[in-house]
Amino acid sequence: MEVVMQFVVMHWNLWCCILLGYLQISCISLSSGHHLNRSTGLENWLGYSGSLVGDDSLLYDSAFVETSTSSFPLNESVSCEDLEGVGSFNTTCLLSSTHYLKSDIYIYGVGNLEILSDVSLLCPMEGCMITVNVSGNVKLGQDASIVSGSVVLSAANLTMGYNSYIDSSSLGGSPPSQTSGTPVGNDGAGGGHGGRGASCLKNNKTNWGGDVYAWSTLSEPWSYGSKGGGKSTKKQYGGNGGGRVKLLVKDTLYVNGSITAKGGDGGSDGGGGSGGSILVHAVKLKGYGIISAAGGTGWGGGGGGRISLDCYSIQEDLNITVHGGLSIGCPGNSGAAGTYFNAHLLSLKVSNDNVTTETETPLLDFSTSPLWSNVYVENNAKVLVPLVWSRVQVRGQISVYSGGSLIFGLSDYPISEFELVAEELLLSDSIIKVFGAFRVSVKMLLMWDSSIQIDGGESTVVTASVLEVRNLAVLRDFLPSQQNSVISSNTNLALYGQGLLQLTGDGDAIKGQRLSLSLFYNVTVGPGSLLQAPLDDDASRGSVTKHLCDTQRCPIDLITPPDDCHVNYTLSFSLQICRVEDLLVNGIMKGSIIHIHRARTVIVDTDGMITASELGCTEGIGKGNFLNGAGGGAGHGGKGGSGYFNGRESIGGSEYGNAILPCELGSGTEGPNESYGHVVGGGMIVMGSIQWPLLRLDLYGSLRADGESFSKSIKSSDGSSVGGLGGGSGGTVLLFLQELRLLENPYLSVVGGNGGPVGGGGGGGGRIHFHWSKIGMEEEYVPVASITGTMNNSGGAGDNDGRHGQEGTITGKACPKGLYGIFCEVCFICFFLFSSSYSWICSECWRYAVIS
Known part of the structure; x- marks a missing residue:
């Protein structure tokens, strides 16, 4: 019992000591303020x-x-x-x-x-x-x-x-x-x-x-x-x-x-x-x-x-x-x-x-009920919409700003289609990337120093990408020192609208494998801006020209096109402007087959250019021959010039096509192996159609479908020069229109390309045809053309002993009685010999008779 009591007392003393020590520490802490x-x-x-x-x-x-x-x-x-x-x-x-x-x-x-x-x-x-x-x-x-x-x-x-x-x-x-x-x-x-x-x-x-x-x-x-x-x-x-x-x-x-x-x-x-x-x-x-x-x-x-x-x-x-x-x-x-x-x-x-x-x-699935109002991607954020067949829809804006990027799909699987629906799509110093097809429906698209890049891969499963902009689409280079605004696709691309499409900045561009711009009341291509289809590589060009390079069959969809505007692989054009009231070109329109359909007026300003030059066929019906070390030029509206090297001749390509209604691409030339490279003929530009002619074309700048020249010098294994390739032939410019005005020294050409060193023959000239739709008679007569510029259908020059390509053709629709020439001018001999009441009875212009 005494031992137990001693044990209890010891424990009690121990607990008291612990408690007193704890209280002492607490007091010291509190008295010193306890820094926390x-x-x-x-x-x-x-x-x-x-x-x-x-x-x-x-x-x-x-x-x-x-x-x-x-x-x-x-x-x-x-x-x-x-x-x-x-x-x-x-x-x-x-x-x-x-x-x-x-x-x-x-x-x-x-x-x-x-x-x-x-x-x-x-x-x-x-x-x-x-x-x-x-x-x-x-x-x-x-x-x-x-x-x-x-x-x-x-x-x-x-x-x-x-x-x-x-x-x-x-x-x-x-x-x-x-x-x-x-x-x-x-x-x-x-x-x-x-x-x-x-x-x-x-x-x-x-x-x-x-x-x-x-x-x-x-x-x-x-x-x-x-x-x-x-x-x-x-x-x-x-x-x-x-x-x-x-x-x-x-x-x-x-x-x-x-x-x-x-x-x-x-x-x-x-x-x-x-x-x-x-x-x-x-x-x-x-x-x-x-x-x-x-x-x-x-x-x-x-x-x-x-x-x-x-x-x-x-x-x-x-x-x-x-x-x-x-x-x-x-x-x-x-x-x-x-x-x-x-x-x-x-x-x-x-x-x-x-x-x-x-x-x-x-960002995964987006709310559909209720719809979100706005989506902002900004300040170097990178947003990914990874789910296939995704639809991003908001009631207001989708804005991508200040280094932001919006990516649809996965680069390894560009097989899906993505939709973006909003009132406005605003991009500034930013990028949208799409792996697959892209469908956009907005009232307004504004781009400053930004890009939309569409990669459809190599699969033919991917459908065309469609951007429907109902009111306004503006691509602008806001700061000259920064990048430009570009919409590009390696597959088919269509832009639809009801308002204005404007490319304003230097370097702003819309590019695609095939490209269709339609339903806008006005399309403006500003100075330094670009509309282009196909892309720059040979594979892209070949995919849209191949079906026309192997045959002389005239593509019916260019002569009598469908009333609606759409883009698919069955149509012949590479770049189409369809159902646009007015087209103003201060920059460059570039394509293999350019078709401007159901437009009212086209104005190509002084610095503007519509070109299909060097975008035709690599081979083609009038392909230039390379034989005995010499390269002949390609033919089209005129025969290609023969090539000569060390006394050996290579005949130029043959003439082909119809001068009255031309609708062919220019032909090219190829060497015996890849080291020579190749030369490409001119493409084709068609404005209007038989049913829907262009009201007026004002040309202050240039309209070209020239063949490519060969300038590369080929060397043999011992360093000596060998014969070069001939030039490509000019393409086609086919204009269905009511009035043509070539003002302030513009340039309309389908010239053949020059032959290369040594002895390459020049390419033949292409074809230009004016298909006038409405020519007034008697008191209703109004001149259909005002010409103060240059039209050139000459063949390309040969190098050294290489021959020049033959001249191409410039033709017009047959004129009514009393009018003559390509531009259906008044036969003044008839006018002076007869009274004005009978001036239209001339069956053939006397001026031509006198000259002959």
């Missing part, structure tokens, strides 16, 4: 180790306040007294001391909550939750804070003082199951969430780290960010994912501090964590602070998180960011941007805040 370091202090109190937040966390050293550590029962609300505050949550509770929490807490009341300056409510553990649900107002004083893995706050009004913050950065719990936000492997890639994490692995086939998730809850995000990947088996993970913040405010939320759910930093040993989720409901959102779910910095930067703001009004001074984290291992490839959704306006913004990246932000 919000990272070191947390480690001391909770045994926590590791980074709580990123480098730009707001857990700074603060003022001197009282602190305590607390643990409360689960699923029970705490009182103001529990938190050592003054007052009640049913009236007003003032918190004047910082609390470090070991578990979730729930605060409920019908009154107000005020957290005084420099006071914090902290639960810095992954996934820890602080919930505040009061009917009155909540106020955070200067430098006050709430820090937890999840923060849910509901109040009538929320006011955040200067430098105060609600922070869940780097405190995310586990992301949703069956997601791949944390990258696999030891490459130090960034975590993904709203945007993909960056990967610095050069041979990485996927080119990204952690993937995106929680797209379906874009408007109500509530997922944690993901950890970044580690760089070794010893360190499997990088920075933590961001946490979650939900603020439900009935009236006004004033932010003069910050609301953050950033991903944690991984340093050089791991990838950055991805940003978390921030959800705000309020009537008015005001202030000058920051709302951020940015990705963390790491070897590979973390992707941005997701932010949704459901507010009637949002002050523009707020800085709202979801950019990807910086990549230490590959500085030019940061994490991808996350998503910022305005739930009140139903608009989506993806911005990387000018942080450069090669990593994409995938």
Whole structure:
């Protein structure tokens, strides 16, 4: 019994000593003011180790306040007294001391909550939750804070003082199951969430780290960010994912501090964590602070998180960011941007805040009920729409700005068709890439220093891309020092509209394998601008000319075309202007087979040019021969000139086609092997048709379908010159029109190309034909042509002893009695010999008779 009593007394003395020691330490701490370091202090109190937040966390050293550590029962609300505050949550509770929490807490009341300056409510553990649900107002004083893995706050009004913050950065719990936000492997890639994490692995086939998730809850995000990947088996993970913040405010939320759910930093040993989720409901959102779910910095930067703001009004001074984290291992490839959704306006913004990246932000299925209003991609964000047969439809704008890019489809599978429907499509210093076919329906398309690139691959399965712009389409080079605006496709491309299509800048272009512009009331090709089809490579040209190069059959769709305007592989044209009231060309229109159909007027200004030169056949019916080391020129409207080399002759190509109604391409020449290369004949330009003639053509610049000249000098193995190829023959210019005006010294030509050194023959000239549609008689007679320029159908020159190509043909439709020549001019001999009443009886112009 005595031994037992001694044991009890010893234990009692021991507990008393421990208690007195603890009280002494507490008193010393309180008497000294207890300087609170919000990272070191947390480690001391909770045994926590590791980074709580990123480098730009707001857990700074603060003022001197009282602190305590607390643990409360689960699923029970705490009182103001529990938190050592003054007052009640049913009236007003003032918190004047910082609390470090070991578990979730729930605060409920019908009154107000005020957290005084420099006071914090902290639960810095992954996934820890602080919930505040009061009917009155909540106020955070200067430098006050709430820090937890999840923060849910509901109040009538929320006011955040200067430098105060609600922070869940780097405190995310586990992301949703069956997601791949944390990258696999030891490459130090960034975590993904709203945007993909960056990967610095050069041979990485996927080119990204952690993937995106929680797209379906874009408007109500509530997922944690993901950890970044580690760089070794010893360190499997990088920075933590961001946490979650939900603020439900009935009236006004004033932010003069910050609301953050950033991903944690991984340093050089791991990838950055991805940003978390921030959800705000309020009537008015005001202030000058920051709302951020940015990705963390790491070897590979973390992707941005997701932010949704459901507010009637949002002050523009707020800085709202979801950019990807910086990549230490590959500085030019940061994490991808996350998503910022305005739930009140139903608009989506993806911005990387000018942080450069090669990593994409995938956008999946878009809402159809209700339709979103706007989609913005800006500031170096790269957005990917990966799902095949996707339709992106909004009620307002789709805008791609400031280095942003919007990508449809996957480069390895360009087999799908993508749709974009909006009121306006606005691009500035940006790019849209499409792998497959692209269908656009907008009222207005504006492009400044931007491009739309359509890659249909090599598959014939891909249909034509169609851009329907109902009111206005403008391509413009906004700053001369920057890039130009270009729409290009390696397959068929059609632009439809009801208003104006205008290319205004130097270098602005629309290019395609086949290209059709139709239904605009005006098409303007500004100085230095370009319309082109096919593309520059021989394969592209060959695919649209092959069916006309092997036969003399006249393409009926050019002479009597269908009434409607469409583009497909069965039609003969490469570049079509269809049902356009007025066409003004100050730049260049370039194509193998140019067809201007059902237009009213065509004006080619002084610096303008419509050309099919050197875009005809590589071989063709009048192909130039290469024989005995000499190259003859190709023939068409005239025979190609013979080539001569060392006394040996090679006969030129033969004449072919119909001078009365020409509709053939010019022919080319080829050498005995690929080292010689080849020469291409002129293409074909057709304006109007028998049924729908052109009202007027005003030519101040040039209209050309010339054959190509050969200028390359061929050397033998011993360095001596050998015979060169002959020139290509001129093509065809066929004009169905009522009136022609060649003014201010313009140039209309179908000349053959020159023969190359040594001894190449010149190509034959092409064919020009004027098919007049309406010629008035007697008092109704009006001249159909006013000619002050040059028309040239000559053959190309031969080199050395090579012969010139023969002249081509220039013809006009047969004139009525009393009129003569190509332009159906008045027979003045008849006019002078007879009275005006009988001047039209001449069956043949006497002037011709006198000359003969």
